[in-house]
Amino acid sequence: MNAVRILVCFKVTPDYEALREADWVAGEGGGAHGSGAAGGGTGAASRVETRYVPRILDCFDESALEMALRMREAAAGGTVPVELGAISIGGKEVERHLKTLQALGYERVTRVDTDADLDFAPTVTASIIARYVENTNNTDLLMLGWRSGPHDGGTVPFLVAEELGWPCLTQVTEVVVLSSDRVRVAHVVDDGVLRVTVRLPCVLGVGNAVVARLRVPTLTDRLAQRGAPVERVQGGDLGIDVAAELAREASVLADLEVIRRDRPGVIVGGESPREKAQTLFDSCLKSMIEKL
Amino acid sequence: MSLRRATIVEGLQHILGADSVVTDERILKESSIDRFRMFEDIHGVYTQPIPAAVAMARSTEQVAGVLRFANEHGINVVARTGRTATEGGLETAVPDSVVLDGSGMNQILAIDAYNMQATCQCGVPLQVLEDRVREHGLTTGHSPQSKPLAHMGGLTATRSIGQLSTLYGGIEDMIVGLEAVFPDGTVTRIKNVPRRAVGPDIRHVIIGNEGTLCYITEVTVKLFPYLPENNIFLGYTVDTMKTGFEVLREVMVNGYRPSVARLYDPADGAYHFAHFVPEGLSVLIFVAEGPAGIAKATAEGIEAIVAQHPECRQVESRYISTWFADLNWGPDKIAREREDILQTGNINRTTEVSGDWGCINDIYENALRRIIEEIPDITMAGGHSSHSYINGTNMYFNYFYNVVDCGPEEEVTKYHTPINRIICEETLRYGGAIVHHHGLGKARTPWVRDEYGSSYYILEGLKRAFDPKGIMNKGTIIPA
Numbered sequence: 001m002n003a004v005r006i007l008v009c010f011k012v013t014p015d016y017e018a019l020r021e022a023d024w025v026a027g028e029g030g031g032a033h034g035s036g037a038a039g040g041g042t043g044a045a046s047r048v049e050t051r052y053v054p055r056i057l058d059c060f061d062e063s064a065l066e067m068a069l070r071m072r073e074a075a076a077g078g079t080v081p082v083e084l085g086a087i088s089i090g091g092k093e094v095e096r097h098l099k100t101l102q103a104l105g106y107e108r109v110t111r112v113d114t115d116a117d118l119d120f121a122p123t124v125t126a127s128i129i130a131r132y133v134e135n136t137n138n139t140d141l142l143m144l145g146w147r148s149g150p151h152d153g154g155t156v157p158f159l160v161a162e163e164l165g166w167p168c169l170t171q172v173t174e175v176v177v178l179s180s181d182r183v184r185v186a187h188v189v190d191d192g193v194l195r196v197t198v199r200l201p202c203v204l205g206v207g208n209a210v211v212a213r214l215r216v217p218t219l220t221d222r223l224a225q226r227g228a229p230v231e232r233v234q235g236g237d238l239g240i241d242v243a244a245e246l247a248r249e250a251s252v253l254a255d256l257e258v259i260r261r262d263r264p265g266v267i268v269g270g271e272s273p274r275e276k277a278q279t280l281f282d283s284c285l286k287s288m289i290e291k292l
Numbered sequence: 293m294s295l296r297r298a299t300i301v302e303g304l305q306h307i308l309g310a311d312s313v314v315t316d317e318r319i320l321k322e323s324s325i326d327r328f329r330m331f332e333d334i335h336g337v338y339t340q341p342i343p344a345a346v347a348m349a350r351s352t353e354q355v356a357g358v359l360r361f362a363n364e365h366g367i368n369v370v371a372r373t374g375r376t377a378t379e380g381g382l383e384t385a386v387p388d389s390v391v392l393d394g395s396g397m398n399q400i401l402a403i404d405a406y407n408m409q410a411t412c413q414c415g416v417p418l419q420v421l422e423d424r425v426r427e428h429g430l431t432t433g434h435s436p437q438s439k440p441l442a443h444m445g446g447l448t449a450t451r452s453i454g455q456l457s458t459l460y461g462g463i464e465d466m467i468v469g470l471e472a473v474f475p476d477g478t479v480t481r482i483k484n485v486p487r488r489a490v491g492p493d494i495r496h497v498i499i500g501n502e503g504t505l506c507y508i509t510e511v512t513v514k515l516f517p518y519l520p521e522n523n524i525f526l527g528y529t530v531d532t533m534k535t536g537f538e539v540l541r542e543v544m545v546n547g548y549r550p551s552v553a554r555l556y557d558p559a560d561g562a563y564h565f566a567h568f569v570p571e572g573l574s575v576l577i578f579v580a581e582g583p584a585g586i587a588k589a590t591a592e593g594i595e596a597i598v599a600q601h602p603e604c605r606q607v608e609s610r611y612i613s614t615w616f617a618d619l620n621w622g623p624d625k626i627a628r629e630r631e632d633i634l635q636t637g638n639i640n641r642t643t644e645v646s647g648d649w650g651c652i653n654d655i656y657e658n659a660l661r662r663i664i665e666e667i668p669d670i671t672m673a674g675g676h677s678s679h680s681y682i683n684g685t686n687m688y689f690n691y692f693y694n695v696v697d698c699g700p701e702e703e704v705t706k707y708h709t710p711i712n713r714i715i716c717e718e719t720l721r722y723g724g725a726i727v728h729h730h731g732l733g734k735a736r737t738p739w740v741r742d743e744y745g746s747s748y749y750i751l752e753g754l755k756r757a758f759d760p761k762g763i764m765n766k767g768t769i770i771p772a
């Protein structure tokens with residue numbers, strides 16, 4: 001039986017939660033995440049400076065990467081072999097994540113080598129992924145996190161699917177391999193969860209899945225894969241001039257505004273828990289219940 | 293509920309009032325452990341004897357009442373405040389123990405900006421005290437990573453240390469006086485003076501007792517001017533840990549006192565610094581603080597020492613200040629960690645020891661080599677030095693493993709204890725100390741006799757003298 005060949009796209013992003021509030025300044029950053037000096041493609045100083053915070057996998061991408069591993073495990077006992085590939089667009093910071101994926105059993109790992117800042121350039125990202133899939137012609141199922149950071153509009157899965165002419169489902173929470181050309185997909189829609197059987201090839205945008213964390217390889221796993229090759233591809237190899245594409249899609253960060261979600265807290269006083277509960281009920285809960 | 297449990301609860305209710313005695317089963321189970329058994333807790337498995345009740349004390353008199361009652365009836369008492377213990381100190385090793393919780397004793401009693409000292413009850417979270425004294429332009433100088441969670445009682449009881457220790461010292465350097473209650477209900481107060489020579493320094497019977505001799509109800513700590521505007525952050529990559537230790541030593545021996553002096557090995561450093569440090573390098577970090585002139589002189593002195601070591605390369609200081617701003621652990625990080633562990637089965641553990649300059653690198657290298665060789669399923673093993681002294685430094689081993697092929701209740705025996713054994717054996721072999729700042733708890737008691745050697749006589753004597761009936765936190769510090 002033919003194998004199902006899964007390719008998971010992931011992005012290594014700055015850990016925005018590690019940014020100090022004082023560092024959320026528009027116009028400080030120099031462009032690419034890896035180093036301020038090397039970026040600049042979309043107009044240096046048009047970004048928040050993020051190079052001082054660690055790089056992490058986006059949480060939705062992390063889900064997608066773990067889901068693919070579990071899909072293989074679930075399918076392994078049956079008759080359908082599953083092959084796993086992973087691809088990321090970025091600089092050297094991507095390499096250690098690719099090595100981790102190799103240690104976890106991903107057979108093909110690829111870095112599209114660029115220091116350019118693609119944060120606000122979903123069409124460029126989508127073109128790179130689509131061209132890679134077309135050129136290599138060895139992907140049946142393409143999985144991506146549905147969005148990869150606070151700057152991301154969640155459009156990349158749709159744009160890739162459009163370029164490839166493949167069907168696309170987003171907000172995916174579960175995938176099961178049924179056969180070499182069919183998967184069963186659970187995805188969140190407006191009024192609940194829909195389960196559908198999809199014929200491959202297709203694109204899946206992973207959403208808020210229960211499986212949210214990527215497992216961790218042991219030092220022995222890592223040692224076993226030391227020296228395993230990482231495929232490196234340039235934009236030019238895919239027929240894409242990344243800098244020129246970015247110039248066409250240039251966007252400038254104009255302004256930033258802090259959205260305050262703090263709510264005032266009130267300490268409920270009283271001699272005993274019973275008295276406090278009564279005060280809480282009288283002052284807040286009672287009127288809320290009455291409104292229902 | 294057995295009659296005995298019922299009688300204990302009744303007795304406590306009589307002393308504290310019914311509302312202050314908790315007997316909810318889920319809470320009792322969670323109160324039978326601390327983070328040493330967090331893997332069991334995350335999976336809802338509880339292997340330790342379940343306490344009879346959690347007693348919420350609101351005053352020194354109530355603490356005295358509960359201890360007197362327990363002492364009279366031979367009931368084991370586990371003192372508790374912030375619940376961040378990592379070494380089993382909060383485990384209720386004896387059936388029908390009472391957990392005596394002082395988190396409700398949370399009043400700051402005085403901030404004396406003239407005499408530079410603050411007094412508070414045991415249940416005041418350090419973060420609360422720190423925020424309050426900062427309103428006066430002051431700081432406690434105490435900054436453990438658990439600052440948002442840990443309370444002053446527990447911090448004193450474990451001989452805790454903060455990230456700024458090289459300048460401000462450990463908690464033992466900060467405490468000027470305290471109030472503590474002994475098992476027979478005796479309330480003792482040690483007055484707040486700059487120094488005295490009136491016999492042994494009895495503060496040290498109380499500081500670090502981990503709830504095995506007495507219950508700490510009140511502490512007075514020193515205050516310092518808070519001058520963050522003068523802070524200078526320095527960071528360097530360094531090829532080997534051996535050179536890193538050498539630089540730390542030279543900084544200390546030449547009389548410089550940066551508040552932070554840290555050395556990360558490549559594995560541990562990768563968790564924090566992979567975005568600016570090439571793979572395989574160690575990282576040295578310093579923060580110079582204090583009055584502007586002192587901070588500047590300290591930074592210049594350190595820079596001159598580092599310049600003597602060509603393998604050290606400076607990194608931009610903003611990397612260090614950004615990292616430093618995100619170090620502490622609040623409830624958000626604890627919640628995220630639980631979710632990570634539940635989903636991946638991968639858990640992070642630490643063991644901190646100390647040694648003099650002559651042996652610390654040997655302890656580091658040998659323990660790490662053995663952990664990697666002897667323990668299965670390790671996903672990361674590394675460490676850092678974070679507290680330096682004129683004669684040596686600490687080593688904080690930091691390691692992760694996947695828990696596989698065993699139940700939650702076997703995690704400690706399959707992984708954590710064997711790793712602790714390796715680290716303690718290697719540390720003792722070179723003459724270091726098996727615990728630097730988390731406390732012995734119950735986790736490292738198998739090695740306590742070797743740690744103390746002939747001075748174990750003094751430790752046993754203290755226990756006999758102050759807790760003759762052995763009701764205080766059985767199995768902690770002194771093996772059961």
Ligand SMILES: Cc1cc2nc3c(=O)[nH]c(=O)nc-3n(C[C@H](O)[C@H](O)[C@H](O)COP(=O)(O)OP(=O)(O)OC[C@H]3O[C@@H](n4cnc5c(N)ncnc54)[C@H](O)[C@@H]3O)c2cc1C
Nearest residue numbers: 373374375376377381436437443445446447452453503508
């Ligand atoms: C994320 C994290 C980071 C940490 N970082 C640091 C660090 O940087 N530096 C450091 O030193 N430690 C650190 N710790 C360990 C821990 O925070 C300290 O040991 C702290 O001092 C415990 O204080 P607590 O109030 O939480 O005490 P608890 O956890 O409640 O108790 C700790 C021990 O003290 C005893 N005890 C508690 N209250 C009293 C009392 N009133 N009288 C007598 N005995 C008492 C208990 O019986 C127990 O043995 C960290 C822990 C965590 C979880």
